[in-house]
Each structure stands twice: as structure tokens, then as C-alpha cells.
Amino acid sequence: MNTEHISKVVESLDEDGSILSSFRADEETPFPVEALPENIQRVVSELVRVYKAPADLVAPLLLGCASSCLGKGVKMHTHHNDSTYGLLYLLICTYPGINKSTVLKWLQRPMLDLQREARKKQRVDVETALASESKSNKPPTKKEIDSEIGKGVTTLIVEHSSLEGLATSLKYNNECLAVISSDCSGVVDDLKGAKSNGSFQGRLLLKGYGGESYDTNFKVAADEHLQEVRLCVTWAGTEHSLKDFVADPRIRDLGLLSRFVFAFVDEPIPRRDVERRQVSEQVTEIWQSVITRLLHAFWRSGQPVIVEMDDEAIRLNVELDNERIDHHDTLSHLSGLPERWAENALRIALVIHCMEYSERAGSYHVDGSTMERAILIMRWFIGREMACMESFDETENIREECKAKVFKFLQEKGPTTLRNLKRKYKKFPKKGFVRLIHEWVRSGELVMWEATRGNQSSPTLCITGDDRMPTDKPMITDPL
Secondary structure (H helix, E strand, O other), X not given: OOHHHHHHHHHOEOOOOOEOOOOOOOOOOOOOHHHOOXXXXXXXXXXXXXXXXXXXXHHHHHHHHHHXXXXXXXXXXXXXXXXXXOOOEEEEEEOOOOOHHHHHHXXXXXXXXXXXXXXXXXXXXXXXXXXXXXXXXXXXXXXXXXXXXXXXXXXXXXXXXXXXXXXXXXXXXXXXXXXXXXXXXXXXXXXXXXXXXXXXXXXXXXXXXXXXXXXXXXXXXXXXXXXXXEEEEEEEEOHHHHHHHHHOHHHHHOOHHHHEEXXXXXXXXXXXXXXXXXXXXXXXXXXXXXXXXXXXXXXOOOOOEEEXXXXXXXXXXXXXXXXXXXXXXXXXXXXXXXXXXHHHHHHHHHHHHHHHHHHHHHHOOEOHHHHHHHXXXXXXXXXXXXXXXXXXXXXXXXXXXXXXXXXXXXXXXXXXXXXXXXXXXXXXXXXXXXXXXXXXXXXXXEEEEEOOEOOEOOEEEEEOOOOOOOXXXXXXXXXX
């Protein structure tokens, strides 16, 4: 038992036993939609109605999409020496069937429309240039146009890209991209090295959060040196994807996890009905206008717009960070997440500010009210992040406890049926227990065979290498 952590928690209690820090796990408080601009609140409400998706899912995804439009085109001067960009790393997960894909598809539509138009213009410009350089009167062919554009196709959004592909796309797109996916399971697998012999593939994401330089050593991109990478990440996924991401030691230890704001939305799958629902034209126009204005103002702009903070906004952000510092000991188990809470609150504030003022963002200060709303949203994420961390860490502890007990029993008693193991260890959830047993069989730590008794199936197990295992039974290496 981690008595050191428990003692730190006890030390943080007031005389009446209440926690002095306001940072705590919270899965119940709804997303503060009221912290968003009024026209954006209407968009959230309409998507909740039409797609029967929870606001806890819709609002964060909307925030991520708006953030994606800012690119390098706007930055905020804070009390720090370095400016802050409004580019969020956001991961929202829920159960399958909650309509996360359809919601994200609707939110992305105006962005993809503009990307499509930009690509059409690029083709026309390339075609015109090739025609003017041609010594014949023949127009350039599609193949010639494609060859000239090559990997330099105009891109705002990528969904699922290899490290090499992402680096190349960044080179040709002002070193700034939005990474958006409605099913991030494959992305997380790639990050963990599923297609690269286990080699961690998240270093470019690490660089893209803070605008660092990145040198590639891939043959396909041998000449690429990225000076100032900026990325915005909006991922939606399932509980399994979130657990894989949060629990991975490299994602934690290298600091990638702390760059993200993330949440699990624990809402029931909505029942279907026969009502015909369409997003109203008025709300569609509101969202299209917001996204179009943001993209025209900031995406691919030359010099970034500078936004200043007023003294009250700075004070509130410093207050948030100081609370984190004062309770550092009791938050130290959160894998560096608290160190970026204040920074992410600044980014959220800039996103809110730009949604409200668009091309006029530089004419107004981020004030105390905006920062107050950003901190309210950030505290919602903090509660969800802490709940996720506690839940997954507790699950890992149960897993290790289960493994210790099962392996000790098998070592002492020898081959035992799965049925008897389930009866002996009823304290562990039945489905989860069987899943763990199957996992240990697949990894080769346990051996399983079918010891059929009459017509009744009787899977039996022992520890690998146990001389009591039979030699005349076929082994089950991949149990279902």
C-alpha cells in the first residue's frame, strides 16, 4: 500500500477533514456550456437535440474544432515571456453508439469545405503555371498537375497519418495542422508503436504542443527540418482507447499525456425513436459563420494577430497555478497533468475570445470574465482527468492483485479448471476475470487446455513450465 501518498493526503486536510484544494475527481458535474459564447451555446443545444448526444461530448468536441481553426494566426501575450497559442490537445471518449462520429463530422464540415476549396484553387494555380511554362499549346494533363503538386497538397486537417506523413504534410502547410479523428484507437496504437516494432511515435506531437523544432531522419523526408511545429489535436474514442492512452508509461513519462485535456463521458446510449430531426438552418449558419471567419482571419495568415490579457485575467490564471503549486504533493501521482492546467486554461481562454471576436480579436483584451469562464471549463476537465486517472490506476491495482492471487494458487495447487478459479475469486468481476485469464494465456504466462468431462467443456489452466500439465492434450493458445 502507498502509505506515503495517503499521508500526504491526510496532511492536506483541514481540521474538519475537508480537502483544502478544490482539485478533485468529479464525474458528475456537467460541462459548463454557459461558459461558451451565447451563439455557441445555441449550437451545442441544437446538436444535443438532433443527435441525442450529451452536451459533455458535444461541447468539448466543438471547442476542439474551433481551436483547430486558429493555427499560427493568433497568439496571446501573457505574463510569461513566451506567447500562448490557442491550440488544444483534446481527447474525449465515451461508449460506442453515443454519436460521437456523427457530431464530429457535422462540426468539421465547414472546415473540410474550405480545405476542399483551397485545394481546387491550388490545382487551378498549378495548372495555370504549367500552361504558361509549356512550349506547346496543349494544356497540362491531370497526371502532370498531380505530379507538380506532389506531397504539397493544401491541408488543414489530417485524420490518421504516420509520423513520416505528418512531418511531410507539416513541411508544406506552414508547419501547422489540425489532427482530428472520430475513432482514435488506431492513432493510439500507432503512437504506442504497433506498426514500428514498439518504437514510440509521439515525438512530433510532443514538439507540436509548444512550437518546437523537429528534425526528421526518414528517407522520404531527408531534407525536412521543421522550425516551429504547431499542432492541434481533437480525438474522440472509446473507454478502451482512453485507457490505452492514459495507462501507457511512455505517453505518461515523456509528458505527452500532460499536454492533453481529456475526459470520459459516462452517459447511456440514447434510445432510438421515429422523430425526424434536422439541424436548423439558423444554427448551421451560425456555426458556418464562426468557423469561416476564424479560418479566414487566422489560417494561413502572414503575421499572427497579437491578443493582450488584462490584469484581472492574469491574476486569475496565476491564482489557478498557485493553487496547483500549493497542493503539489497531493497531486504528484497525476503524471505531470497539473503542471499544464494553467497553460491549457490560457489556451481555452484564447479560443473563447476568438470565437467571440473573430477577425477583431486583436482589438480587445482577454479580460477577467473570459479567463473566469476558461478556468471553469478547465476545472471540468481537471475533475474528469482525475476521475480517469483514479479509475484506471485502481483498475491496474486490482489487476495486479488478481494476478498475484491466481498465480500463487496455481503454483501451490497445480492445474485447475477455469470454473473453479471463478468460484474461488468471486470478488473480481466475472467478465473481467476471464478476460485477464485469456490475456495471460495469450502472453504465454499461463497454459490452457480442454479437459472435457462428458459433454461439458472444462478449460483448465496451469503456470507455464509446470511439470503437472498434461502432455496428451492440445493446448489452447488463443482463447476467445
